Amino acid sequence: MKQLIAGLRRGTEAVAAAMLAALFFVFLVQIAARYLFNVPMGWTVEVCLTLWLWLVFWGGGLCLRASDHIRFDLLYLSVNRPTQRIFGAIAALIILIAFAASFLPTVDYVWFYKIKRSNTLGIRLHYVFGIYLLFMIAIMVRYGNVLLNFLRRKEDIQGQIIGYARHDEGAIK
Amino acid sequence: MSQAFGLALLVLGGLAAIGAPIALSMVTAAVFYLFLAGQDMSLASEQFIQAVYDSTLLLAVPLFIAAANIMNVGAISDRLLEFCKAMVGRFKGGMAQVDILVSLIFSGMSGSAVADAAGVGQVTIKMMLKTGHYTPGFAGAVVAASATIGPIIPPSIPMVLYALVSNTSIGYLFLGGVVPGLMMTLALMAMTSVIAHRRGIPAEEAVPLRQIPGVTLRAMPALMLPVILLGGIYGGATTPTEAAAVAALYALVVSALWYRSLSLKSLYGVFVDSARSSASVGLVIGSALIFNYVVAAERIPETLSQFMVSLDLSRGGFLAFTMVLFLFLGFFLDATTIILVVIPLFLPTAMALGIDPVHFGVVSVVNCMIGLITPPYGILLFVVNGTTGIPIKAIVRESVPFLIALLLSLVAIALFPELVLWLPRLFGYEG
Amino acid sequence: QDKPVLRLSSVNSATDQRAVALETVFGPAIKDFATFQPTWGGTLFKQGTELEAISRGNLEMSIASAQELSNFFPEFSVFSAGYLHRDAAHQVAVFNDPLMQPFKDKAEAELGVKLLTVMYLGRRQVNLNSDKEIKTPADMAGFKLRMPPSDAWQFLGKSLGANPVPVPFAELYTALQTGAVDGQDNPLPTVMDAKFYEVTKQIVLTSHLVDLNYLTLSKKVWDGLSPENQAKLQKAADDAAEFGRQNQLKKEDELVEGLKAKGLKIYEPDLGAFRSTVQKAYLDSDFSKAWPADIVDKINALAK
C-alpha cells in the first residue's frame, strides 16, 4: 500500500513536471515563431493557459504535501502539537463540508460547458475545466483522511507543518 | 453588506487563523457565502477556474520560478553570490543590500511584483541564508519588501490598469514612477543599513582586490542575464511576460553548457519542485479572485463611494483619506481589485478637487503595492512562503521596519507631487 | 411582488459609451418595474463568461460579442466577418431583419439568452507604429498586427494581409512601444482611451470591421414580465443603443482630427482592394461553412 502510494506520487509529480516543461517549451516556440521567423501563432496562448490551469489544479490536488500549501501560520506555529492537531481537524471538517456541498453543483457547471468551445483550438470546454473536479475529489480524500486519522488518534506526519526547518539540508525547493 | 457576507468573512478569518491553507479557506468561505445568500454554489468553482484560465499575465510566474530554481541548482546563484560578496560584502548587511539593488534592476524588466519575488527573490534569499548571518524571516522580509518596487519602476502592469480606468497617459505614468521607485529603493537600503548596524550583522570577509577580476569573469554569464532580458524587451523581441521564458532558457543553457553543473536528474528535480511551487502560488492567486465576485455582488465599492461623498473632504483630507482607505483595503483585497474597482469610484472626486491624475495614480499604485506585504492577504508574503517555505509569521515580524520605510516614502510622494511629476514634466507633461 | 433586479456584468469601464448609455437611458426607463444594477470592469464575471452565467441563472444581462456567441453557435461568426456590415445603420437593419430570427431563436432555446438589441462599437482601424504607407493588403505583409486572442480575430488579422499576434490588452501598450508588435486594430476611441497614439505613428482607415455587441437579457426574466413591460423594456434597450450609437459616431468623427492633432498620420487606403481580399478570404474559409446559405447576399442586400 505504502509503495503503491509512493509510486502514484512519483507518477503525479512526473505529470506536473511534464506540464511545466511543456508550458516552457510552448512559450519559447511562441517567441521564436514571432521574433525569429515572423510567423506568429495564435494557438500558443490558449495552450499555455490550458497547461497553467491543469498545472495549478493537478499539482494543487495531487502533488502538494500539506506543508507545500501556503497558509497563514501566525497562530498555528505558536501553539503546541496537540492543539495544532485539533486546529487541523476543525479546518479539515469545515473544508470537507464546503467541498462536498459544492461538488454536485460544480459537476453540473463543468458539464454545462459541453456546448461551448475554446477560443482558438475549439476544444469543448468541459474537457478543459474537468480538471477542477479531480482537484475537488483529491482535496476531499485528503481532508477526509486527516479527519479519520484525528478520530483514530493516529499521528499524521503528513499533516504536520514545520515551516522552514525542512529546507535546512540545502536547496530551497 | 449582508449577514451572509459577514459570516463568510468570519469563516475565512477563522480558517486562516487556525492554519488552514489560504486557497482552501477562500473557496470554503465563498461556498458558505453562496449558500447563505441563496446563490448557486458552483459559483465559487466558476470564479476559481475562470480566474486561473484568464491569467495571461500571470503565466510569467511559473517560468520565473523555474528560472530561479535552475539558477540555484546550476551554480549560477553560487557564482553571483561570490561576485556580490566581492563587491559589497565588506559592508554591514551587504547581502541584503544586494537583494534590494537586484530587485531594482529586475523591476526594469518585469511588470509584476509577484514575478519579481518568485524569480530573483528566491535566488537572493538563498544567498542571504548561505552566509549564515540572516534569519529566514529577515531574508524573506527583505525580498517581499523589495519586490514592491517592481511595478513602480516601468514597465508596470498596475500602472497600465490605472491608466485604463483613469484616462491618463501610460507613458507619463511610467515616467512618474521612476523617482518614487528610486526613493523606495533608497528607503529600504537605509532601513537595512540601520538594522544591520543594530544587530551587528557582520560584513563578509573582504575579498582581496587581485581576485576580483577572476570572480567577475566567473560570474559574467550570470551578470549578463539582466542585460539579455532588458535587451530582449526593449529590443522588441519579447513582451515582459515572455521574458520569463527567456530567463529560464538562458539559465538552463548557462548551467548546462558553461558551468556544466546541471545533470538530467537534477533538471528533473528542478521541474518537479517548480511545478509544485507554481501550483501552490497559482492556487492562492486564483482563489483570492473568488472574493472579487463576492465583493462586487455585495456592491461594496458603491457603498464606499457613497460614504466618501457624504464626508465632503478638502483636497488634502481627501488624499489622506483615500490613502488610509486603500491601505486598509490592501489588508484584504488584491491590488488589481483596488485599482479596477475601487479607484474609479474616487477618480471623479479627485479630479474635481484638482488633484493631478498622474500624481494620484502613482501614489495609489505605491499604496496598493504596500498592500502586497500586509497580512492577512499579502500576496508577496504568500509567494515567498510558497517558494521557500519560510513561515509567514517570521516574514511578517521582520517586515515591520521595511513597511515603515515604504510608508514614509508613500507619505513623501503624497505630500510633494513634484517628486512624481518632475520627470513627466521634463518630457512634456502638461499637468 | 418584488421588482426583479437586472444585474449586468461587463468588462468595459463605467466611462465607456455603452455604460453611459445604459446608465442614463436604459436604467431610468425601466425603473418602475425593474431595478437595473450594472457592474463594470468585469468584476462580477470574467469577460466571455457572462452568457453562461445568464444561462445558469446567475446573472440577468450582459453585453455580448458575436465572437463570444460563435463559441457556442459557429454560425454567429458571420457577424464578426470583415467588411460585412457597411455602417451602424446597416447593423440595425440586419439585426431587425427576419434573417436574424433563427440566430435569436437558437440563443433563446439553447442558452436561455434573449438578444435584445444591437449596440454599435465602432469601426476598427489599423493602427501602426511604422511609417510605411499602406494602400492594399499586400502592403501589410510582414506586419505583426496584434489581434485579440481568439481564432475568429486572428483570422481577421490574417485576411488583412498581416501576421496576427495574440497579445493581452494589458501588455499591448508596452508591446507597441518596444516593437514586439508593429500595430493593433481597434476603433478610434480605443486608440485615444488606451493612449496608443503615444506609441504609434499612423492610422490606416481600413474600417475592416464595423464592430457590434448585443445587449442580452435572461429569457426567464423576459418571460416573467407583462407584455406591457416587455414592450417598455424593449424600447428602453433600443433607445439606449441608439443614444450610444450616436455618441460613438460623433466621437469617431471628432477623433480623426483629434488624433491628427496628436501627430498621427491618418488616411484611407484602397478600400476596394481590402474589401475584396477580406471577403474572399472569409468565403474560402472554414468559418463560412457554418453560415446559412445565401446569408451574405441577404445581408449585402440590406445595405443602403
Ligand code: NA
Ligand atoms: Na517594472
Ligand code: NA
Ligand atoms: Na495585504
